[in-house]
Amino acid sequence: MNETVKNLTERKSCAAFKPEHISREEIDEIVAAGLNAPSGMNAQGALLIVVQDDEAVAELSELNAKAAREMLSKVNPAAAAGFPADPFYGAKDVIAVVAKKGATHIYDGSLVMGNLMNAAWSMGIDSRWIHRAKEVFESEKGKEILAKLGINDEVEGIGFCVLGHAAKEKPKTEIKPNRVFYL
């Protein structure tokens, strides 16, 4: 098993980050991997929003928590009330992925997210996919952020890739059985 397959196979998601930034140079390398993910018809419709500013990260985390509470309140009010204040698990650096709407934009945006997480892991940087990017960028505040950045195409939020270094050991996960079939 080569180094790349080892990284793809051993990567674990992180649920507690140290309150420290990673460097802009590290971000740039992770972004390069994301930009080069394949896309349907090579449309390259996924856009990457790098967020290293503490206030901006905190705002996105708040918007994410708000979206979670709104979604949960419909199905499980207790869970909504008890939802963590910071769904980014303390991470100080975030890359939000949004994708121009098209035939394959959710698949394509997901491949970008995968490359971000895999590149980070190979560099000794922990990460996690945080969902609800769709809801955040459909909200009024989310739309304001897109407009401020000059993103005027119709996009859909795909995910928040939160980045940093683990504050505690990542739990071991087991691969579930019966996931591979032979035709």
Next chain:
Amino acid sequence: MNETVKNLTERKSCAAFKPEHISREEIDEIVAAGLNAPSGMNAQGALLIVVQDDEAVAELSELNAKAAREMLSKVNPAAAAGFPADPFYGAKDVIAVVAKKGATHIYDGSLVMGNLMNAAWSMGIDSRWIHRAKEVFESEKGKEILAKLGINDEVEGIGFCVLGHAAKEKPKTEIKPNRVFYL
């Protein structure tokens, strides 16, 4: 840039495969990377269908072309009529990814597809994501295949990862500008 980031950044999709199989050992290593892709709430709902049998690959390719012609006939009858007989580009090995329906199954299944393609590339094996897995596994023939394999959960087709070795040089692609923003 480490070896993994280099692989993630340099991977290219292949549009012409030699009529040769890759080995079962290679498939197993690629599958391991796919199985270990992250998933929402660690649901691991993506299933991998390995297809190395020539007749089964040909049947899936035919079903895929049929789905393409049906989709195209509604918008562009000329394109439908001229659609290639083999949308798998001559590849002799395929891993189909389907995912149990849930809140994040399309995102999760896409991450599996990404790991398959990236692992393959790092091993010197070419690949391409072929779409219309959704339509193929919604068709009667597709449902029969799932039933034959004993896949009884309600699943959605995510993609066909076709694998092999390039029969001609892969075209160079350029990353489009204005895809990275800083907040």
